[in-house]
Amino acid sequence: MNLVSATERFGSLVINSTEQWGRSWIFLYRTVLALIKPPYRPYLYLQQLMMIGVNSTLVIALIGLFTGAVLAVQGEYTLAKFGATAYTGPAVALSLIRELGPVLTALMLIGRAGSAVTAELGIMRITEQVDALRSMAVDPIKYLMAPRLAAGLIAMPLLCGIFNVVGIFGGYCVAVGLLGLSPGTFMSEMTSAVGIVDVKSGFIKSAVFGLIFGWVSCYKGYTCGFGAQGVNKATTQSVVTASVAVLIVDYFLTSVLTRVFMD
Amino acid sequence: MISVRNVHKRFGSQVVLDGVSIEIEPGKTTTVVGPSGVGKSVLLKLIMGIMTPDSGEILIGGENITKARSEAAKNDIRQQLGVLFQSAALFDSLTIYDNIAFPLLERSGLSSSKAHTKVLEIAESLSLGAYLTNYPEQVSIGIRKRVGMARALITEPKILLVDEPNTGLDPLDGQEVYDLINACKNQWGFTGLVISHELPEVFQVSERVAMILGGKIIAEGTPAEMIASADPAVQQFLNGRTDGPIKIQ
Numbered sequence: 093m094n095l096v097s098a099t100e101r102f103g104s105l106v107i108n109s110t111e112q113w114g115r116s117w118i119f120l121y122r123t124v125l126a127l128i129k130p131p132y133r134p135y136l137y138l139q140q141l142m143m144i145g146v147n148s149t150l151v152i153a154l155i156g157l158f159t160g161a162v163l164a165v166q167g168e169y170t171l172a173k174f175g176a177t178a179y180t181g182p183a184v185a186l187s188l189i190r191e192l193g194p195v196l197t198a199l200m201l202i203g204r205a206g207s208a209v210t211a212e213l214g215i216m217r218i219t220e221q222v223d224a225l226r227s228m229a230v231d232p233i234k235y236l237m238a239p240r241l242a243a244g245l246i247a248m249p250l251l252c253g254i255f256n257v258v259g260i261f262g263g264y265c266v267a268v269g270l271l272g273l274s275p276g277t278f279m280s281e282m283t284s285a286v287g288i289v290d291v292k293s294g295f296i297k298s299a300v301f302g303l304i305f306g307w308v309s310c311y312k313g314y315t316c317g318f319g320a321q322g323v324n325k326a327t328t329q330s331v332v333t334a335s336v337a338v339l340i341v342d343y344f345l346t347s348v349l350t351r352v353f354m355d
Numbered sequence: 356m357i358s359v360r361n362v363h364k365r366f367g368s369q370v371v372l373d374g375v376s377i378e379i380e381p382g383k384t385t386t387v388v389g390p391s392g393v394g395k396s397v398l399l400k401l402i403m404g405i406m407t408p409d410s411g412e413i414l415i416g417g418e419n420i421t422k423a424r425s426e427a428a429k430n431d432i433r434q435q436l437g438v439l440f441q442s443a444a445l446f447d448s449l450t451i452y453d454n455i456a457f458p459l460l461e462r463s464g465l466s467s468s469k470a471h472t473k474v475l476e477i478a479e480s481l482s483l484g485a486y487l488t489n490y491p492e493q494v495s496i497g498i499r500k501r502v503g504m505a506r507a508l509i510t511e512p513k514i515l516l517v518d519e520p521n522t523g524l525d526p527l528d529g530q531e532v533y534d535l536i537n538a539c540k541n542q543w544g545f546t547g548l549v550i551s552h553e554l555p556e557v558f559q560v561s562e563r564v565a566m567i568l569g570g571k572i573i574a575e576g577t578p579a580e581m582i583a584s585a586d587p588a589v590q591q592f593l594n595g596r597t598d599g600p601i602k603i604q
């Protein structure tokens with residue numbers, strides 16, 4: 093490959109991704125606008141909350157349980173080196189509430205529901221159902237995208253809450269039941285170490301991840317290309333983009349929130 | 356009823372429509388024919404206002420959908436249109452009943468009891484009564500097309516657009532769709548615009564025919580005039596020959 097064609101490729105890559113970036117923000121803007129304006133069609137929102145949120149509860153609780161359990165094992169192991177196993181409770185709870193709860197819930201939801209949202213919207217697009225909506229004067233952004241975006245935004249923090257509670261329960265069971273820590277110490281150290289700022293920052297992170305989830309999976313479905321291949325590509329891209337975005341945003345958001353909540 | 360005036364449309368470097376002009380006369384069914392990939396579906400989407408032409412304009416019932424500024428203004432013009440999509444494009448999360456009722460509830464804002472009467476009425480006249488509680492994937496494509504027709508006609512549009520009435524159907528189902536179009540035309544009396552590459556079968560629903568090739572309308576007339584046409588491209592397409600002015604990609 094010579095220099096000219098390499099430059100050309102790089103240039104078109106930059107132009108394309110800049111265009112995509114711009115389009116996705118316009119898409120988000122239009123979806124948020126559609127959320128605010130009547131008519132509201134509440135049943136569509138309930139339907140999506142059911143599919144994205146309620147149907148994910150069991151799997152979120154399951155991985156929460158085992159994440160809490162493994163945190164107790166690892167925490168106890170590390171803290172034993174400093175003779176500080178009494179702090180296993182705070183270690184489990186803070187790790188879950190501040191970091192692992194929001195992130196793992198987001199990654200799990202992206203894998204389980206985000207791919208489904210993208211595939212469904214993509215298939216609706218290639219089978220002309222989206223065109224049919226428009227031909228019947230129904231705005232697909234309002235009818236299809238807004239309910240999914242809202243459902244992601246609402247479901248994510250709630251699922252994260254479930255993840256945290258079940259996770260702490262799992263950690264407690266392992267620490268107290270298997271590793272022989274005192275239940276009183278576990279609970280009292282935990283409640284004194286965990287502050288409302290930790291809960292707040294976890295909650296804010298989770299809400300932002302919910303937005304990323306809905307935004308990416310809707311946008312990828314809405315802009316899906318031709319044929320089965322188009323849906324295939326859109327679904328893969330949706331999961332990868334959303335997961336990477338969550339992890340990158342997580343770093344910056346954590347840095348900012350830690351600063352903000354310090355004083 | 357529909358005026359397409361010197362419409363151009365390209366995707367990237369690919370020129371699809373290169374100055375298409377056509378008048379769809381009220382009360383008649385006009386068919387636009389042409390080989391696959393010449394831009395027939397694109398033309399239909401331009402008329403629906405789902406795509407915008409690069410230049411030229413499209414008037415529907417005298418109203419300019421190309422110049423319509425907002426989506427709401429386009430929606431007003433779209434009230435005149437009913438569309439039967441190629442694979443019916445029914446919403447697969449809704450039952451057949453809800454699919455038929457959809458435009459009444461979402462577009463015309465009718466109460467569900469008023470919509471109910473209308474749905475039963477049209478389901479009766481298109482013999483869909485037995486399928487109302489089924490989902491689209493549970494019925495055959497022929498029935499899905501009939502449901503699509505019911506959904507398109509329930510708002511009593513002045514114009515019916517039909518994309519490829521029998522592509523993907525076996526000859527019997529295909530014939531049924533043609534009979535359906537004619538029967539509905541007699542009952543509802545709409546202006547029809549049909550898009551098809553199925554010649555000469557599609558002539559049985561056509562009062563006027565226009566052939567599109569290379570981004571332009573190359574011939575226009577009644578079915579009889581088309582059959583008698585001296586244009587070599589028309590003759591090649593009508594007779595399904597591989598040799599002639601139309602190049603197969």
Ligand SMILES: Nc1ncnc2c1ncn2[C@@H]1O[C@H](COP(=O)(O)OP(=O)(O)O)[C@@H](O)[C@H]1O
Pocket residue numbers: 366371390391392393394395396397398
């Ligand atoms: N949204 C689009 N983006 C890019 N190219 C398109 C789009 N829609 C249609 N085309 C191209 O336009 C040409 C005409 O397509 P179409 O109107 O579907 O043909 P047909 O006459 O068979 O209905 C095809 O080459 C197709 O690839």
Ligand SMILES: [Mg+2]
Pocket residue numbers: 395396519
């Ligand atoms: Mg087509």
